[in-house]
Amino acid sequence: DAIECYSCSFAEKSSGCRFSYSIIRCQNLEYCFECKECENCFGCVGLQRKKFHIFNKPYSEEEYWKRVDDLKSAMLERSEYGEFFPLNFSPVYFLQSASAMYWLSGETEAKQLGASIYDPASADAIGEGKVDTSKARSSSEIPDAIDEIDDGWCGVPIRDEQLGRYFTFLKPEIALYKSLRIAPPNKHFIRRVAEMIQEANSAVFEEKICAKCGKKMIVSINRTFPEKTVYCNDCFNKYFEEVS
Ligand SMILES: [Zn+2]
Structure with a gap:
């Protein structure tokens, strides 16, 4: 509109x-x-x-x-008028942006497009300086069973070792997990969202060969399941008739 x-x-x-x-x-x-x-x-x-x-x-x-x-x-x-804002004006960290998640953009694309690349933990870019890390625990210490999580875990900084960022559990959050019998999450929520999105097919395509007839086709790249058996439309329909 x-x-x-x-x-x-x-x-x-x-x-x-x-x-x-x-x-x-x-x-x-x-x-x-x-x-x-x-x-x-x-x-x-x-x-x-x-x-x-x-x-x-x-x-x-x-x-x-x-x-x-x-x-x-x-x-x-200066040949600036007529161009949109440069990418390094973006408040979003490019390497963890939707572009990285859906378009699989990485450091090469960031350099090509002029995005800022920095260590997210540097210069307190993610507010880590406000976290008292002296009492921090590691995400690897989180028990698998929700019943083993007591109030002592609530409000304590927990470091996601893979992402290098801190998160914490809230009391109502733990109460909800206990009532629904859900295992406590052991990853920073940014990583959980990114991994969930990456289970879906990306917006980037690659050439694959039908596992039945060898026909070439274009399919979406999936980072969670990079190696999958793919059939062309005809072979998939035949396969579907056989199994149903
Ligand atoms: Zn085929």
Whole structure:
């Protein structure tokens, strides 16, 4: 429901916007992010019900158009105007993003696209500095049976050894697992979500050969089950008739 918007992502009920991301009920924005009900703004973030703002500062209508013209001329000279925000502006860590999960993007793609690559544990990027790790336990210590989890586990930082990130159990969470007879999770929830998504087929395809007739075909890559028996449509239908 966006009208005459160009190169925008998540533009809702907006019109005449360009190169903007996550905007609602806006008109004539350029290079704006997370704005609501704004009109004629350039390079603004998180504004609501504003007009004639540049980099979140207000200007008269006349001054606005003059400055925007200067800014766009400078951007055009540097071949920047007309491009969406560069990827290193993204608040999402590319290597753990939907692109990595669904499109199997890795460090090669991150470098090609200009995404920032850093150690998520460095410079407190994931807030690890707030975790008192002196009492931390390892995810490998978590018992398999929920009945072996007592209150002593609640609120204690638990390090997911594979991901290198901390998580904890909450009392109501443990009570729920006990009532449903569910084993306590032994992985950080980010890894659980990523592994769940990776069980589905990815958006990247590869050539495979039908295990029955040898016909070539294109199938989706699955990282959880990389080696699977694949049949072409005809062979699968025959197989299905035989077994049913
Ligand atoms: Zn076949």
